[in-house]
Amino acid sequence: MDPRAKLQPAARVAHRRQDVWTIVNEAAAASPKQPIVNMGQGFFGYNPPQFIINAAKEALDKVECNQYSPTRGRPRLKKAIADAYTPLWGRQLNPDTEITVTTGANEGMLSAFMAFIEKDDEVIIFEPFFDQYISNIEMPGGKVVYVPLHPPPNGATQNTSAGEWTIDFAELEAAISPKTKMIVLNTPHNPVGKVFSKEELLKIGELCVKNNIIILSDEVYDRLYYVPFTRIATLSPEVERLTLTVGSAGKNFYATGWRVGWLIGPPNLIQYVAAAHTRICYSSVSPLQEAAAVGFEQADANNFWETAIQEMKGKVDMFNEIWAELDLPFSDPEGGYFVLVNMKKVKVPADYPFPDHVKDRPRDFKLSWFLIQEVGVAAIPPTEFYTDANAHIGEDWLRFAVCKEDDVLVRAKERLRDLKKYIEH
Numbered sequence: 345m346d347p348r349a350k351l352q353p354a355a356r357v358a359h360r361r362q363d364v365w366t367i368v369n370e371a372a373a374a375s376p377k378q379p380i381v382n383m384g385q386g387f388f389g390y391n392p393p394q395f396i397i398n399a400a401k402e403a404l405d406k407v408e409c410n411q412y413s414p415t416r417g418r419p420r421l422k423k424a425i426a427d428a429y430t431p432l433w434g435r436q437l438n439p440d441t442e443i444t445v446t447t448g449a450n451e452g453m454l455s456a457f458m459a460f461i462e463k464d465d466e467v468i469i470f471e472p473f474f475d476q477y478i479s480n481i482e483m484p485g486g487k488v489v490y491v492p493l494h495p496p497p498n499g500a501t502q503n504t505s506a507g508e509w510t511i512d513f514a515e516l517e518a519a520i521s522p523k524t525k526m527i528v529l530n531t532p533h534n535p536v537g538k539v540f541s542k543e544e545l546l547k548i549g550e551l552c553v554k555n556n557i558i559i560l561s562d563e564v565y566d567r568l569y570y571v572p573f574t575r576i577a578t579l580s581p582e583v584e585r586l587t588l589t590v591g592s593a594g595k596n597f598y599a600t601g602w603r604v605g606w607l608i609g610p611p612n613l614i615q616y617v618a619a620a621h622t623r624i625c626y627s628s629v630s631p632l633q634e635a636a637a638v639g640f641e642q643a644d645a646n647n648f649w650e651t652a653i654q655e656m657k658g659k660v661d662m663f664n665e666i667w668a669e670l671d672l673p674f675s676d677p678e679g680g681y682f683v684l685v686n687m688k689k690v691k692v693p694a695d696y697p698f699p700d701h702v703k704d705r706p707r708d709f710k711l712s713w714f715l716i717q718e719v720g721v722a723a724i725p726p727t728e729f730y731t732d733a734n735a736h737i738g739e740d741w742l743r744f745a746v747c748k749e750d751d752v753l754v755r756a757k758e759r760l761r762d763l764k765k766y767i768e769h
């Protein structure tokens with residue numbers, strides 16, 4: 345045996361092609377328009393509110409906050425989450441049996457898959473999807489089964505709502521097999537910005553109850569919704585019995601680097617998620633769990649949740665004014681902080697010099713590269729969140745993250761005006 349063979353990476357990490365974040369970062373570094381206005385990755389361009397920052401600083405002064413937390417999370421944070429979500433669930437949540445704290449939502453979801461997925465079990469996800477789901481499902485040997493969200497048919501010619509991205513329920517039902525163990529929902533949705541309606545959730549819930557499928561509901565953007573927001577776990581006791589709801593302090597409190605998340609669910613599911621989490625990383629960052637607890641405890645007194653919605657919706661609307669000027673249609677988000685813009689009308693010169701690793705990718709990768717080079721604004725090509733078979737659905741769109749300071753959004757708008765000369769009417 346070739347001794348070097350032992351140094352080869354496992355298939356689960358040996359990617360064939362460059363990931364979108366590397367491509368966009370490289371394009372940004374190569375652009376003549378420095379510094380780039382970066383509306384690519386969904387991290388915040390500003391700090392959490394001062395009461396939460398203060399809590400983080402104070403936590404570092406406490407001896408017990410610098411040591412291991414209990415594997416299921418600090419009692420103060422579990423209680424704060426239970427108190428915050430009890431009114432939304434309409435019943436008292438038990439902090440000790442129905443909540444477990446994780447290292448961000450992402451590790452929480454990995455723990456859920458590790459807890460329930462055996463080799464060849466199937467997990468249904470909607471396309472486009474948050475890219476981490478795929479590897480997290482594949483690590484324990486699961487098979488991903490894709491169901492597309494269908495974009496509005498007139499999305500290339502007029503402004504639409506993210507709510508017009510629809511599920512074909514016949515397709516969803518056809519995707520269910522005896523091996524289907526879980527389905528992953530994401531509402532509000534990244535990258536579409538869709539908030540699943542109560543009717544849609546009722547139908548999904550009904551299918552899951554009928555087929556005994558665990559629902560992993562990724563609700564990390566749960567505090568940013570601009571239309572009524574329903575949590576699938578609250579629809580009925582039958583649905584709740586199957587549902588693990590995922591949350592993120594990073595998204596809730598503008599602190600994606602803190603890596604604090606949690607799952608809420610019935611004790612017989614939560615105990616196994618917690619068991620997997622114990623084996624993956626034992627426990628999560630202590631001082632920032634304490635700060636997140638204070639965030640929940642003091643959010644209402646600081647009117648934080650309402651302010652968060654108002655401010656983010658303000659950013660969405662202020663940024664989206666540019667599209668009327670450019671005559672480019674966008675999909676208005678119902679939640680979260682991503683805007684999808686349809687770039688079908690943007691004509692990229694036929695002889696434009698794309699690097700090799702972009703040349704062979706779908707049109708949105710070329711659009712993203714072109715925008716970075718020509719106008720100096722970075723946005724994410726959403727086909728990264730599709731399988732190759734369905735990439736054509738997303739290839740005319742680009743995703744802009746608006747969770748940035750207002751002056752950054754204003755600068756982005758100014759630069760985007762340079763796109764005018766490439767737009768065909």
Ligand SMILES: Cc1ncc(COP(=O)(O)O)c(C=O)c1O
Binds near residue numbers: 534604
């Ligand atoms: C839909 C979705 N789920 C989960 C996450 C990850 O959350 P966390 O940073 O808490 O791991 C993200 C982050 O972008 C996301 O967009």
